[in-house]
Amino acid sequence: MSTALDAPGRPGDFVRRHIGTDAAAQALMLNAVGYDSVDALVQTAVPASIHVHPRSTSSIPAAATEAEALAELRELAAQNRVARPMIGLGYYDTFTPSVIARNVLENPSWYTAYTPYQPEISQGRLEALINFQTMVTDLTGLATANASMLDESTAVVEGMLVARRASKSASDVFLVDADALPQTKALLQHRAEAVGISIRFHAFEQSAVPADLDVFGAFIQYPGASGRVWDPSETVAAVKTQGGLVVMAADLLALTLLRSPGALGADVAVGTTQRFGVPLGFGGPHAGYMAVRTGLERQLPGRLVGVSQDAAGHPAYRLSLQTREQHIRREKATSNICTAQVLLAVMAAMYAVYHGPDGLRAIATDVAQKAEALAERLRSYGLTLESDSFFDTLRVHVPGSARRVIERARERGYQLFWADDATVGVSVDETTSAADLAAVAWAFGLPEAEFVGGGEQGDRAVPWEAASALAGVSAELIRREDYLTHPVFNVHRSETAMMRYLKQLADRDYALDRGMIPLGSCTMKLNAATEMAAVSWPEFSRVHPFAPEADVRGYLAMIEQLESWLAEVTGYDAVSLQPNAGSQGELAGLLAIRGYHRANGDVDRTVCLIPSSAHGTNAASAVLAGMQVVVVACDDAGNVDLDDLGAKIALHADRLAALMITYPSTHGVYEHEVLEITQAVHDAGGQVYVDGANLNALLGFARFGDLGGDVSHLNLHKTFAIPHGGGGPGVGPVAAKAHLAPYLPGHPFSQRAEHSGGHVFDGGAVSGAPHGSAGILPISWAYVRMMGSQGLRDATAAAVLAANYIAVRLKDHYPVLYTGEGGLVAHECILDLRPLKEETGVSVDDVAKRLIDYGFHAPTMSFPVAGTLMVEPTESEDLGEIERFIEAMIAIRAEAQAVAAGEWPASDNPLVNAPHTASSVIEGEWTHPYSRELAVYPVHTLVRTKYWPPVRRIDQAYGDRNLVCACPPIEAFA
Numbered sequence: 001m002s003t004a005l006d007a008p009g010r011p012g013d014f015v016r017r018h019i020g021t022d023a024a025a026q027a028l029m030l031n032a033v034g035y036d037s038v039d040a041l042v043q044t045a046v047p048a049s050i051h052v053h054p055r056s057t058s059s060i061p062a063a064a065t066e067a068e069a070l071a072e073l074r075e076l077a078a079q080n081r082v083a084r085p086m087i088g089l090g091y092y093d094t095f096t097p098s099v100i101a102r103n104v105l106e107n108p109s110w111y112t113a114y115t116p117y118q119p120e121i122s123q124g125r126l127e128a129l130i131n132f133q134t135m136v137t138d139l140t141g142l143a144t145a146n147a148s149m150l151d152e153s154t155a156v157v158e159g160m161l162v163a164r165r166a167s168k169s170a171s172d173v174f175l176v177d178a179d180a181l182p183q184t185k186a187l188l189q190h191r192a193e194a195v196g197i198s199i200r201f202h203a204f205e206q207s208a209v210p211a212d213l214d215v216f217g218a219f220i221q222y223p224g225a226s227g228r229v230w231d232p233s234e235t236v237a238a239v240k241t242q243g244g245l246v247v248m249a250a251d252l253l254a255l256t257l258l259r260s261p262g263a264l265g266a267d268v269a270v271g272t273t274q275r276f277g278v279p280l281g282f283g284g285p286h287a288g289y290m291a292v293r294t295g296l297e298r299q300l301p302g303r304l305v306g307v308s309q310d311a312a313g314h315p316a317y318r319l320s321l322q323t324r325e326q327h328i329r330r331e332k333a334t335s336n337i338c339t340a341q342v343l344l345a346v347m348a349a350m351y352a353v354y355h356g357p358d359g360l361r362a363i364a365t366d367v368a369q370k371a372e373a374l375a376e377r378l379r380s381y382g383l384t385l386e387s388d389s390f391f392d393t394l395r396v397h398v399p400g401s402a403r404r405v406i407e408r409a410r411e412r413g414y415q416l417f418w419a420d421d422a423t424v425g426v427s428v429d430e431t432t433s434a435a436d437l438a439a440v441a442w443a444f445g446l447p448e449a450e451f452v453g454g455g456e457q458g459d460r461a462v463p464w465e466a467a468s469a470l471a472g473v474s475a476e477l478i479r480r481e482d483y484l485t486h487p488v489f490n491v492h493r494s495e496t497a498m499m500r501y502l503k504q505l506a507d508r509d510y511a512l513d514r515g516m517i518p519l520g521s522c523t524m525k526l527n528a529a530t531e532m533a534a535v536s537w538p539e540f541s542r543v544h545p546f547a548p549e550a551d552v553r554g555y556l557a558m559i560e561q562l563e564s565w566l567a568e569v570t571g572y573d574a575v576s577l578q579p580n581a582g583s584q585g586e587l588a589g590l591l592a593i594r595g596y597h598r599a600n601g602d603v604d605r606t607v608c609l610i611p612s613s614a615h616g617t618n619a620a621s622a623v624l625a626g627m628q629v630v631v632v633a634c635d636d637a638g639n640v641d642l643d644d645l646g647a648k649i650a651l652h653a654d655r656l657a658a659l660m661i662t663y664p665s666t667h668g669v670y671e672h673e674v675l676e677i678t679q680a681v682h683d684a685g686g687q688v689y690v691d692g693a694n695l696n697a698l699l700g701f702a703r704f705g706d707l708g709g710d711v712s713h714l715n716l717h718k719t720f721a722i723p724h725g726g727g728g729p730g731v732g733p734v735a736a737k738a739h740l741a742p743y744l745p746g747h748p749f750s751q752r753a754e755h756s757g758g759h760v761f762d763g764g765a766v767s768g769a770p771h772g773s774a775g776i777l778p779i780s781w782a783y784v785r786m787m788g789s790q791g792l793r794d795a796t797a798a799a800v801l802a803a804n805y806i807a808v809r810l811k812d813h814y815p816v817l818y819t820g821e822g823g824l825v826a827h828e829c830i831l832d833l834r835p836l837k838e839e840t841g842v843s844v845d846d847v848a849k850r851l852i853d854y855g856f857h858a859p860t861m862s863f864p865v866a867g868t869l870m871v872e873p874t875e876s877e878d879l880g881e882i883e884r885f886i887e888a889m890i891a892i893r894a895e896a897q898a899v900a901a902g903e904w905p906a907s908d909n910p911l912v913n914a915p916h917t918a919s920s921v922i923e924g925e926w927t928h929p930y931s932r933e934l935a936v937y938p939v940h941t942l943v944r945t946k947y948w949p950p951v952r953r954i955d956q957a958y959g960d961r962n963l964v965c966a967c968p969p970i971e972a973f974a
């Protein structure tokens with residue numbers, strides 16, 4: 001079978017831009033691996049029993065050129081209406097400062113980086129994240145914040161789980177504000193049910209807490225979904241008296257003017273940072289946040305950046321505590337969050353850095369004044385509001401005519417919120433103009449007078465500058481504490497200064513724009529510029545997730561196409577794009593299995609079998625879906641141990657809910673017995689969850705649905721070209737067979753209930769927005785559109801070839817731990833460095849850090865097996881870069897040999913001292929037994945291309961006891 005690479009290319013052909021190796025390079029690599037064609041190689045590696053059957057029809061059109069794909073995206077964009085969204089409910093239009101849009105959102109130095117597991121080469125984004133944490137702790141008035149959550153609604157759920165873990169109360173009741181965001185209520189109910197928590201809604205204006213009710217915690221929306229600002233002190237006190245914890249969702253912009261959750265006694269604050277310059281994107285991606293009071297920091301889910309020090313004693317940032325929490329704690333992890341929202345957290349933090357405390361306060365004051373001016377105008381014409389105490393959102397009484405008001409507003413291009421037939425919601429944001437307010441007033445039936453003082457309307461025409469912000473809010477609730485006093489929030493005021501700060505930080509980091517990031521299980525492939533283009537277009541970026549169907553037809557058409565393409569390539573019937581990361585796709589899929597069993601009356605089917613090699617999120621997700629994890633052993637070849645699997649199935653037969661396997665396995669091999677495995681689970685009445693994060697090894701050659709999978713998640717931020725953003729965003733679609741489709745995530749504000757192939761999704765929501773992080777779906781859409789079926793298959797083949805080539809070239813220097821059929825690996829290979837450690841004393845850490853001196857990002861370290869490196873080159877690297885990596889690894893092996901031979905002492909050699917900074921070779925006298933040149937230019941070509949790490953090796957233990965998770969004083973870096 002020929003590949004697209006063999007044919008003469010058309011100008012503008014994307015496939016040969018995406019795949020790094022051309023036909024000549026592949027021929028050379030095939031020769032080394034011992035195969036005639038890439039197809040023959042992959043056909044041998046992938047078990048014959050699961051080869052895909054050729055289909056006569058495909059929903060995936062033939063590959064488009066870059067120009068054609070952009071033109072089609074323009075057509076889709078034109079079907080969305082860029083309205084002025086004033087719906088609110090946690091999503092606001094915002095001005096993304098252009099300096100941040102261009103230098104962060106559209107800058108590959110920021111968006112192509114991976115999660116900062118190698119802190120020495122991630123100091124820039126770690127600093128940006130510590131700015132984020134400082135911003136959140138300052139504004140919420142709490143002690144410690146993490147480095148982002150997936151969105152506000154999932155953060156509320158995580159807050160509820162923190163409360164349950166930390167509460168002294170034995171109650172299983174969680175009290176929820178009746179004025180919470182509707183989507184948050186939906187998530188809380190769905191997620192609580194699975195873990196045995198009962199939700200009780202309560203209108204706090206009626207009483208502080210319901211009489212005679214024990215609760216382990218309470219949730220307060222502040223301001224409320226209706227916009228109401230009220231004093232929750234009594235509720236907080238009453239909940240605490242019972243030993244419960246208070247979780248408060250707070251609007252960060254409002255907190256620049258209002259008393260903070262910390263000052264009001266909350267234990268946990270959560271929310272979104274979207275309105276800090278992050279585009280709406282039809283629902284995401286945006287960074288959620290969570291902050292906790294002192295004493296709860298070890299309960300924080302997700303990632304936390306802290307201050308450590310490097311080998312020279314200088315301060316340096318690293319991930320603290322939960323670095324790879326799910327991998328270490330698995331089913332005991334505090335949460336399943338892996339990929340978070342780093343890129344968006346960086347943008348929000350930089351919005352605060354750029355505006356500073358005064359700028360943010362001015363924006364918030366302006367918003368509050370506009371809301372007050374509108375309120376005064378409405379009141380002056382006899383309309384009444386649900387509450388006169390508000391920040392930016394009004395609920396206006398319009399008995400019987402809510403629909404008409406909303407229609408009139410829509411005619412003029414404004415989207416308002418229908419609360420009920422008698423009530424319309426209006427939310428004001430930083431982009432709202434005087435003309436917008438006038439048009440909205442007109443929609444309510446008022447004369448359209450400008451909001452500029454005086455004039456014919458007399459004193460009914462309140463200029464907003466004259467309106468007093470927070471006029472109706474009690475003085476008790478006005479903020480008195482300072483915030484954002486650290487210099488970082490006070491010096492980058494000019495665009496020049498901001499541009500340079502962003503450049504300085506980006507320069508400290510190693511991203512795909514410098515070189516290969518061969519991280520196994522992460523699939524760091526090209527994120528092409530054409531794929532990224534549409535993300536910034538207003539027709540995709542300035543769209544509210546709850547906009548009416550008629551305004552988002554382009555989005556819905558694109559989503560439907562992408563769903564059908566993903567269904568086809570995975571062999572499933574239905575796809576939901578709602579989950580915001582792989583972990584959330586796992587959870588959605590397991591909750592679908594749970595829903596299915598329960599609908600069949602199988603309420604006791606709650607055991608989830610998970611092989612010991614599985615990604616840590618699997619076990620954590622199973623627990624969150626209310627399942628018990630039973631671990632299945634793996635044999636010496638790295639495959640699932642069939643005897644143990646049989647025994648565990650027999651033992652739990654009547655209680656078996658599911659098996660969760662990864663295919664190909666996290667050991668990077670295609671298990672041959674996969675069909676027997678899935679059959680055994682089905683025979684026992686269980687469902688099969690196939691973790692599809694490794695789809696890059698399979699796409700076009702085999703399909704999860706054909707292997708016996710009932711449901712899978714995919715990681716669009718791995719296989720489908722969405723950039724990793726330094727640790728998020730992600731999209732983790734869940735795909736299922738028809739029998740599970742009814743249990744896939746629905747949403748209270750979904751524009752349509754039917755998805756791929758007409759299946760109606762009726763399960764509970766797993767994200768705040770109906771289509772999750774819809775704003776980045778154009779990336780994956782463009783990827784598939786420009787690759788076509790054949791290009792996708794070629795990409796898989798090129799990725800598998802590259803991994804096998806590296807395995808062959810390195811196997812004499814580092815043993816390859818697991819191989820399958822024909823001695824082949826899949827799309828990644830695990831190099832075993834334990835023998836090296838034994839022979840030479842050189843550790844996997846030393847090799848990883850020495851790779852920095854050679855200008856590389858290390859492969860995945862010690863996952864899934866301790867003491868190993870897992871290498872995944874992907875299809876996008878060219879042979880030159882692959883060779884550079886191989887040569888570096890061989891040279892490092894020789895360096896280790898020199899240590900073993902006694903040429904260099906074990907305590908002083910280029911490996912243990914790696915990485916070497918510029919200052920480390922110029923400061924003081926050079927006393928090491930190797931040259932300065934070998935330290936920093938181990939390969940001569942580096943003289944012109946060197947990446948200089950900003951810090952020496954970072955102490956991975958330092959600082960966990962006395963956590964410092966906010967910006968350290970500037971003097972610390974002197």
Ligand SMILES: *Cc1c(COP(=O)(O)O)cnc(C)c1O
Pocket residue numbers: 337338339521522581582583584615617618662666691693694715730732
């Ligand atoms: C990456 C990965 C996940 C988790 O995906 P996130 O998007 O980071 O939550 C799950 N399983 C496997 C096998 C993975 O490689």
